[in-house]
Amino acid sequence: MAERSEADRLKEETWLQRLVRRPEIGAFIVMVVIIVALAIASDGKAFNALGLKNNIKIIAQYGIIALGAAALMIAGEFDLSIGSMIGFAGMSMALMLKWGLPFGLGEATPFLAFIITLAMTLTIGWIIGTIVVRSGLSSFIVTLAFLFFLRGTTEVSFRLINQSTQVSGLPDYKEESWFANILGGEVFGWFYDAWYWFGQKMVAGVEWPARLTADNINYLAALNINRRLEQWVTGFDARFMWFLIIAAVAYFVLSRTQLGNWIYATGDNKEAARANGVPVNRVKVGLFMFTAFCATMFAACQVFDTNTSDAAKGNLMELFAIAIAVVGGTLMTGGFGSIIGVVFGAITVGLVANAVFFIPEIDGAWFRVFLGSILLAAVFANERIRKRITGGI
Amino acid sequence: MAEPYLRVENLTKQFGPFTALGGVDLEVYPGEVHALLGDNGAGKSTLIKTLAGVHQPTSGQIYIEGKPVSFRSPRDASAAGIGTVYQDLALNQLMSVTRNFFMGRELKGPLGTLRMDEMNQIAHDEMLKIGIDFSDPTQAVGTMSGGQRQTLAIARAIHFGAKVLILDEPTSALGQKQQMGVLKTIKRVRARGDIAIIFITHNEIHSRLVGDRFTFLALGKVIGAGTSDQIGNDEMRRLMAGGAEMGDLEQELAGI
Known part of the structure; x- marks a missing residue:
């Protein structure tokens, strides 16, 4: 008998087999089906010049926060505070633009309003992450607390400073400020x-x-x-550019860098990663700050685009972000996921969310029925992928 | 006799009121397999975690090549040449062989990018050196057998400069054939002559097959130690049972 080794039991695969086994494949197929179905059902309107712009607007919005949520999920944690963080960041920028900088420091430029807000949200992200890694509590419950805390803070701040829970009629900063323009203006x-x-x-x-x-x-x-x-x-809304930038950076970091290896290692088996010298806690805290950054970008694009903000902005967005991450092939248990899949997921969910505008005869609530269905299907599909990789454990 | 690479003197470790280690001495020589035996809860895990820098000792001293050292993190210990292969192997199932091999110690190019081709090559070569030819280092660890995983973890520790290789029950939870594979790997590493191996096991046969020196732990203390010539089979069995006489045990069992 010839010498047989354990390694021989693994079959060589063709590139086609490898392609079919990629984690994004499910999300890709669903996306293609939706694009074709929507193009037919809307008589092409969904992809004419304005249709494309509007679709990409909502895809980019969902995408920005879904990328943050997915990166964090790959490291094995959840962030339920994304939606409230959007509301908080929007409130902070709008109030500064309308009522000036805090402590009477004078007028706020768009740049100052953004930077100060980002400093605050990153700090909150750091606090959330630090609480999670230090206490060992589930991030689900810690970020749920911040969901309420931040939404409440947003509303209270609006009433105290502004006497109303919305700011509207801000000047159109895009006209003069290049900074406001790269966030709320048009690109491409x-x-x-x-x-x-x-x-x-x-x-x-x-x-x-x-x-x-x-x-x-x-x-x-x-x-x-x-x-x-x-x-x-x-042109497209500027958020499209931010979506592409964040997706490109996230893809590069996750698949090609040391930090990416650390993120996967942290989510897969925290103790194994730690034993090999991966700074697990810093990775997690950093990713909570990344979701806060994504939420802030979402809010900044919205504020400078519409020149308004209100206390309900970003409501339920954390759940959409997580749903898209899962539809894109990210495992709920961490350690596995693909940025390309999340982009496909954002396109799918964004298109369906917008479909009612192009096909007026359907009820908009079908969107949630659809989202629930593909979410459930995706969870089952992801679980199968996980079992295949881990040899059925 | 050569100088021990690693020496532990009167090491104690307390978790609150609980004494996990109550003054342990240990000497480990390069090119030797030092079998560390003891029952569950004897303090084996605490001892190796202290050597690996996971726990800090309450008192006592660790020496490497005669110099006192103290480890504040697993990184310190690994920099000092202590490579630990845990029971769970500290492997991530969903990640590829290469990504596991270099986990936490990736080869970086500009911008923190991974030098993936080079890493694939090294992972493959290092595993080949100690006995398995793994054709595809991009496959997930989850698809590997227990013995292969063990080899991966050992190859990784050696590649990253382990002078003391701590193997935490490497033969438990494996099939008979794979157990022998792991013992062969241990022998191959021993044959290099420059690496000291601490082999933790429950299994007296396995320790006999590869061990040069033995230390027996019970309830956080060393209850017996010596080279393989000094310790006979009966003595070994007595010490493995935590120092209880087999005869006593037989009587106790008969009395039930």
């Missing part, structure tokens, strides 16, 4: 310029009737041209 104008340029080529030489019918309005909209044959949509 070249994309729509190119679209418009192609659109112009397509309609050149076509004689349009005096009265445009519904059909050719649709056609023009798809070419990014309005009724007067001018450019209709000029």
